[in-house]
Amino acid sequence: MRHPFNITATLEVEKDGICFLNAKRIELLRQIKSNGSILAASKEMCMSYQQAWTFVKQMNLLSPLPLVIRKRGGINGGGAEITRFGQDMIERFEKIVAIHQTKVRQLGDEILFCIF
């Protein structure tokens, strides 16, 4: 039998109490990578361009190395790409989240099961 309650947990990486990375920002980075532009990525995610731009700016600002290189003007009007360091952050964050989720699921199975 399955109890109707479940544990959920969200994880983020902060710097000085300010959000650096979370699930939404990582998804944004992925979309920027596959689309080559902040604008296209924001549309893909149904997020306003301004918010996407703000996230990118803040992430780059908090990071010791930029995660996103932005270019304006040029052949296609410009665009954005993920740096090697940014790609590294994506992979590490998702690794951390995967481990975390596993632990949370364990918690739910081991503890909540015997509560309800």
Add this chain to the structure above:
Amino acid sequence: MRHPFNITATLEVEKDGICFLNAKRIELLRQIKSNGSILAASKEMCMSYQQAWTFVKQMNLLSPLPLVIRKRGGINGGGAEITRFGQDMIERFEKIVAIHQTKVRQLGDEILFCIF
């Protein structure tokens, strides 16, 4: 040396995707218990009475057994008290959170340490 990034994670218990318990609600339950009233508890937490009342109502609604018994009228105008089941939920939630936080700290020490 201490890296400037740290992992934080928040946990909650949901029912059908709706929040049942989280840190704030548990704190509210504790304050109701020690104050004997929703109004006093809300003031203690600098939370509006309406929000406190809404939380209590929703928790009771989602729970198989009420967490809070509310009385109105009478000698002191009424009041609220935590049920045995509610007390149980408080303790179990805080136990879960404690374990979770330990796991998150481990994650931060083991993983983030070698990132930055």
Add this chain to the structure above:
DNA sequence: GATTGTTATATATCAAAATGAATAACGCAT
């Protein structure tokens, strides 16, 4: 029955966040 302090409820106001729209800046191409 009047008093009292809380719960219960509705409405209005405020604050913060997200969104949309508009425009400038940019640099390569033609």
Add this chain to the structure above:
DNA sequence: ATGCGTTATTCATTTTGATATATAACAATC
């Protein structure tokens, strides 16, 4: 120079959530 599409920036609007305010309901006490 002009066109193009994106980044960069500002401002007004909308949305969302929380808060403040007011009032009724309630039940024991006096």
